[in-house]
Amino acid sequence: TTSEPAALGLEGLPLATLHIVDCDDDSSVPTEHILTKQSLSMAVSAAPLSPLFSTSARIALSGSSPFTIPSSSVPRFFAISMWIYVPSGQDMTAHRTFFFKGDVSSSERTPSAFFAPGTSKLLLQLSTEDNLEESIESNTEVVEDSWTHYVFKLEEFQYSVYVDGVLDSTLVLSSSAIHNEEDLLVGWAPGLTGPRMIAGNVEIWPAELAPAQIGSMYSAQRSSFSTEINLHPPNLFIRDDDRHVGEMLRKLLSEVYDLMNSETCNDPKERIALWMEAASLNSDVAALHAAEMHLYGTEYENLSKRDEEGFCAMLPVEERSSSAGIEFLRAAANLGNGDAMYKLSMMISSGIGISGMLTLSESTLKPL
Numbered sequence: 001t002t003s004e005p006a007a008l009g010l011e012g013l014p015l016a017t018l019h020i021v022d023c024d025d026d027s028s029v030p031t032e033h034i035l036t037k038q039s040l041s042m043a044v045s046a047a048p049l050s051p052l053f054s055t056s057a058r059i060a061l062s063g064s065s066p067f068t069i070p071s072s073s074v075p076r077f078f079a080i081s082m083w084i085y086v087p088s089g090q091d092m093t094a095h096r097t098f099f100f101k102g103d104v105s106s107s108e109r110t111p112s113a114f115f116a117p118g119t120s121k122l123l124l125q126l127s128t129e130d131n132l133e134e135s136i137e138s139n140t141e142v143v144e145d146s147w148t149h150y151v152f153k154l155e156e157f158q159y160s161v162y163v164d165g166v167l168d169s170t171l172v173l174s175s176s177a178i179h180n181e182e183d184l185l186v187g188w189a190p191g192l193t194g195p196r197m198i199a200g201n202v203e204i205w206p207a208e209l210a211p212a213q214i215g216s217m218y219s220a221q222r223s224s225f226s227t228e229i230n231l232h233p234p235n236l237f238i239r240d241d242d243r244h245v246g247e248m249l250r251k252l253l254s255e256v257y258d259l260m261n262s263e264t265c266n267d268p269k270e271r272i273a274l275w276m277e278a279a280s281l282n283s284d285v286a287a288l289h290a291a292e293m294h295l296y297g298t299e300y301e302n303l304s305k306r307d308e309e310g311f312c313a314m315l316p317v318e319e320r321s322s323s324a325g326i327e328f329l330r331a332a333a334n335l336g337n338g339d340a341m342y343k344l345s346m347m348i349s350s351g352i353g354i355s356g357m358l359t360l361s362e363s364t365l366k367p368l
Contacts, residue, residue, distance in 0.1 A: 049213070052078070053204035060333075060341035061187035063096065063194040069184040069204060074101070076179040077207035079153040081217060082186070083200040083225045085345075088144040089334060090195050092120045099152075100189035101182055107132050110178050111154045113161070115142065115195060124152070126159055129175040136171040138163070147200070147225035149218045155207050165218030167211060196336055198345050200225060252278040253286065260302065265312035268293065272315055279328060284335035287328045291340070294325030 053073035061067060069080075080099070086092070095117035102109035108127045116123035120141040128134055140163050142148070151162040156177060160170040186202065187194040201221060256274040259265055272293045278286030289299045297314035332340035 049206055049209060051203040051205050053202075055202050057200070058342075058345040059186075059199045059202065060338050060345055061194060061197050061199060062336055062338040062341070063187060063196055066100075066185035066188035066194075067199060067202065069186070069202070071181050071183050073204055074184050075206070077155050077177075079151055079205040079207060079209040079214075080184070080203070081149070081151045081205060081214075082202040083147050083149050083221070085147050085198040085200070085225075086142055086144050086195055087197070087334065090144075092142060092144065092195070093118050095192065097185070097187065097189040097192045097194040098122060099184060099186045100192075101180065101184040102127070103180055103182055104190045108178060108180055109133070110180055111152065111159055112189070113152060114192075122161065124159055124161055124169070124171055126154070126171075126173075127178045128173050129178060131174055134159075134171060134173055136169055139169050147222075149221065149225070151209070151214050151217070153207065153209065153214075162211070162214050162218075164222075165215040196333075196341065198341060200345075249278055249281040249283055252281070253283065256286075260299070260312055268298070268313050268315040269319065271299075271312065272319075276328075279331060282335060284332045284337035284340065287332035287335060288337050288340050291325045291328035291332060294320050294328060295322060296320075 052075065053069055059067045092115060094115065096115045098113040098115060100109065100112045100114075102112060109132075110126040110128075112125045114123045114125065115121075116137050119137065122138040122142065123135055124138070125133055125135040136159075138161055149162075149164050153160045153162070154177060157173045157175075158170055159173065159177070161168050184204075186199055187197065201224075252274055256271055256278070259267070259271055259274070265271075272290060275286045275290040275293065279290050292299050293315050297317070297320060298312060302312045329340050329344050333344050
């Protein structure tokens with residue numbers, strides 16, 4: 001007997017005349033058109049898959065807003081692949097969002113993943129027809145200050161996570177997973193913030209993504225994510241709490257903004273001195289502006305006034321220090337500044353070193 005491709009659910013595959021041999025007598029079928037059930041299975045499993053959504057960008061997530069993948073790119077069953085870098089210095093035992101897809105009003109969350117409260121592991125959660133909150137913890141803990149590859153794979157009756165190409169844990173569902181039409185939010189959920197982290201190569205794949213393909217994906221991409229990102233400040237930025245710090249910081253910031261808004265803003269040395277002093281009081285914005293002045297002579301916001309009256313003078317080249325600029329950028333990122341995290345990750349993903357002399361374009365230092 002023979003079957004047509006449509007009857008087998010194989011529409012779209014590049015198969016012409018297809019005969020499935022179910023009997024001993026196949027003499028009437030041309031030999032070149034015969035596929036046994038075994039060879040058919042191999043042909044289907046070898047069919048190439050393509051991502052349904054993909055971005056090669058490095059995305060800095062502050063925890064207060066998400067990277068959004070539209071629901072139109074997320075089918076009912078799918079796999080999401082991404083590289084994650086979580087800087088240390090955060091409470092990784094707090095309950096925070098890794099990614100979320102669901103309806104808050106109904107508590108539906110298919111699928112979602114969180115940083116499990118009280119541990120350094122991930123908590124996989126989703127809703128089924130019988131249970132709104134089925135969950136399982138990962139076996140491995142989240143590694144800080146290092147890139148880790150995650151693939152979360154949702155099928156009708158199971159939900160799995162792969163860590164660095166290897167199956168970590170699988171939640172076998174009591175009933176069919178519930179589907180929702182909500183967007184997928186990475187790094188934030190309504191009512192539950194996420195940690196500071198950087199996401200890279202975020203992709204949505206069909207659920208048919210096989211374990212061997214996940215392993216190959218990790219092996220092919222890991223060389224691009226081997227660079228450590230030092231988001232920690234130098235000792236200059238470690239200061240004990242002081243009841244006068246808030247007042248001092250407000251005074252410094254007011255003074256430097258008054259300088260920038262004056263009709264004549266001709267003393268860049270005074271500006272950068274104020275930014276650096278404010279940065280030492282743990283101001284992420286001041287650290288960011290000090291970094292910008294050291295790296296290319298002026299604050300980003302000043303560039304919009306380049307051809308206008310009130311444009312602030314740029315710091316002379318001989319007064320700039322690329323190494324100091326990087327340290328201030330690290331400090332701003334460590335203090336939670338999303339612009340600084342983005343700029344630092346862009347430097348690394350663009351192949352720009354973070355030690356020695358740097359040549360940075362304005363586009364490299366663009367804000368989010």
